[in-house]
Amino acid sequence: MATLGSAAIAMWWDISPAWRAEFEDWHSHEHFPERMAVPGFLRGSRWTSARGGEGFFVMYELDAYATLMSPGYLNRLNDPTPWSTKLMPQHRNMIRSQCHVLDSVGGALSRYVLTIRLSPRPGSESDLRAYLKSHAQNAAAQPGLSGAHLLMTDTPRIAATAEQTIRGGKDRAADWIYIVNGYAINAVAACDGDILNAAPLRDFGGETAAWSDVYCLSHTYEAAGAA
Template identity: 25%
Template sequence: MPLLGKGMLLTFTDVAARDERDYNEWYNREHIDDRVNLPGFHRGRRYAAVSAKPKYLAVYECDTVAILGTTNYLKTLDHQTPWSQRVMARFTHFVRMTLRIHADQTHGVGAALATVRFVPDPHRRKALVQWLSEQALPKLIARPGVLGAAVGENDLEVVHAPLQDKSMDHPRADESEWVVLIEGSDVAAVGAAARSLFTQTRRRSFGIEAAPTIGTWRFLFGNQR
């Protein structure tokens, strides 16, 4: 089964150790379900870091990335439940990405996830998507222990919508960051696949100046409708 839509919301978060129990209960019992039941949302999943920072990642699949910048969606950010307000006030780290999915070669839901974050030259977007779709992702998902992969680009206009609406406070993104998500049954397998994705020569060909940031994660909880 491919992703349930062409848009994706990623949130990277952390809290102090003393707040983790309440944080995890809130995510599993309220927040994922609230988001999944919004118009245009279909599935939410959350992960804990094996080798990544911050400690927690949440992934939400929706019809299109544009949904994440609509007035109706932003109103939900202005009207959080008391539990949500309490937990979110305790975040020690928060990064929000709104992805436009460029390639989807996923297959079901795996127990492990690797993320590869990088900033390419925007003028080489078309060639990058073609290489990922036709060469890189098929090669990765043929590896034992790897089940599927997808790639998305952070939509700067959409991700800044909450800032413009003054409903959330988070750092402004100045560059269009991309994320490759590699899913599988084994953390070591998806991590090795992630590390093999970009050689230095390949990075130069797409104008990727800094080394990609790679994280590995284990699945915690998910829900869908």
């Protein structure tokens, strides 16, 4: 499997320009090392909007879904540092999805990433997954691309954490997430239109319109011995 494990956390949020520099400092030098010290966290990656927006995409790769409910992780979520307490209220429009990795082909880390949030039409889950699995296998071998991955949100049934409270309450979540990695932005961006306009997405997608954006790698941090 291309991702480092069978589970992931996929997150999107915005940061205002006034807070951006301190946020990136905190996220790189405190938050990523803190998360990678939790058993089961293997790699964290942060991407910034490739189109000049204020948004970030962050993905944590986990060894297993059970890590999301582990004492080590829950202890961190319920004991935020003073710097985390200061910065987390600045996370705007948070979407935080705790996921199973359904399919993963090629590499999960590259300069550019396309993220698509979508939902299957009820009863068409297997058909949509089959289409995206086929697309991933083809995409991973295309010039300019390096991998593709399908995630499905399965939010653990745990009490709200201190970090959620700091951010203002319950986080929103995506349903399914399709990710395409690549080293050429034109190739990555072209996948956006190809997928959103594909007949299988119209036939098997849900009533809610799919959402997509392209991001550029900003920073990544791996746990010791994760590779």
